[in-house]
Amino acid sequence: MNIQRAIQEFILAHEVDNCSPYTLRNCRLPLVRFAEWLQSEHGVTDTEGLQVIHLRGWMNHLQKAPSRRGRPFTDSTIHQYGQVLASFCHWLEQEEVLEKPITPRFKLPRVEQKFIPTFTPEDVEKLLAACEVDASRFRPATRKALTARNRAIVSVLLDTGIRRQELVSLRLGDIDRDLRVLLVHRKGNRWQQVPISYEGFKPLHEYLSKYRPYLAKLAGRTVARKEDAVFLADDGEPLTIEGVSQLFMRLRKRTGIEGKRVSPHNCRRYMATTQLASGRSPLDVQRQMGHTTLMMTNRYASLNVEQLRRSHELHSPLRARNVGESRPFGSGYWEE
Numbered sequence: 001m002n003i004q005r006a007i008q009e010f011i012l013a014h015e016v017d018n019c020s021p022y023t024l025r026n027c028r029l030p031l032v033r034f035a036e037w038l039q040s041e042h043g044v045t046d047t048e049g050l051q052v053i054h055l056r057g058w059m060n061h062l063q064k065a066p067s068r069r070g071r072p073f074t075d076s077t078i079h080q081y082g083q084v085l086a087s088f089c090h091w092l093e094q095e096e097v098l099e100k101p102i103t104p105r106f107k108l109p110r111v112e113q114k115f116i117p118t119f120t121p122e123d124v125e126k127l128l129a130a131c132e133v134d135a136s137r138f139r140p141a142t143r144k145a146l147t148a149r150n151r152a153i154v155s156v157l158l159d160t161g162i163r164r165q166e167l168v169s170l171r172l173g174d175i176d177r178d179l180r181v182l183l184v185h186r187k188g189n190r191w192q193q194v195p196i197s198y199e200g201f202k203p204l205h206e207y208l209s210k211y212r213p214y215l216a217k218l219a220g221r222t223v224a225r226k227e228d229a230v231f232l233a234d235d236g237e238p239l240t241i242e243g244v245s246q247l248f249m250r251l252r253k254r255t256g257i258e259g260k261r262v263s264p265h266n267c268r269r270y271m272a273t274t275q276l277a278s279g280r281s282p283l284d285v286q287r288q289m290g291h292t293t294l295m296m297t298n299r300y301a302s303l304n305v306e307q308l309r310r311s312h313e314l315h316s317p318l319r320a321r322n323v324g325e326s327r328p329f330g331s332g333y334w335e336e
Helices: 003-016 021-042 052-064 075-094 121-129 140-160 164-168 198-218 241-255 264-277 282-289 294-301 305-314
Strands: 181-186 190-195
Touching (some): 003 075, 021 052, 052 075, 121 241, 140 198, 140 241, 164 264, 190 282, 241 264, 282 294
Antiparallel strands (some): 181 190
């Protein structure tokens, strides 16, 4: 089978499996680039000529060649490309397109586990204070509405730990104001109820009750329906993923936070590390974040050094040096 046709059928199988457009895009791009490289470097255009040495060669090529932006590929990006390629080849084996399996002999390159610093309480205060919208760009009413929206976005991300895509996918019918619970569309086409604290819900409630109706009128909507988006842009249309990213780019410039990422995902890290350090059950944090296993949740536990520092201080081996050096006072206050 022609490799380009095989890629199309692989993507079609994912579409039938109700994978998200984001997942489909992340599968298609690495495979198309692999097919182009395979043809130019080895002249292979059919799955019949596919060998495990080609898979290893593609990984090595990514490790040495710059990306289209001129920068080297990160270890995590190469690992992700390798996972997509292995999944594609495994699908070819299951469909019996490949006569001999090659994935058992294909090993993904190791990924360097880098330390990614998260926010501090002082950083959080700076983020919330920087949500004010520039008065020169908008009318006073629009400026107040967007400022309230920004504070609601930052508060929800910090308090619940939901992802950027999950945030923009929220609809009015997904918010339970009595229980303070959000119905979130998770990865893998799963729906989950995610609790939000009173402190996190208060800015959201203020935005929805006072300012969202004004933004909706900018797009000609005077009636709020359950399926309408929670967060709106400055033109009244639903806020996009790119809109959230642009908001955090402005927050980074305004806060002056250096040495750490100012991003929606770092809000997620802050929630996880803070709750794990305060003693919340890892199982509860796992459910809060939407992880299917504890393995990913444990990675967030290792990001917080403060709890580890306090534990080490308490159990320091140097503190144990004096244990047992004091002289005993006998066995009791009585005669044998």
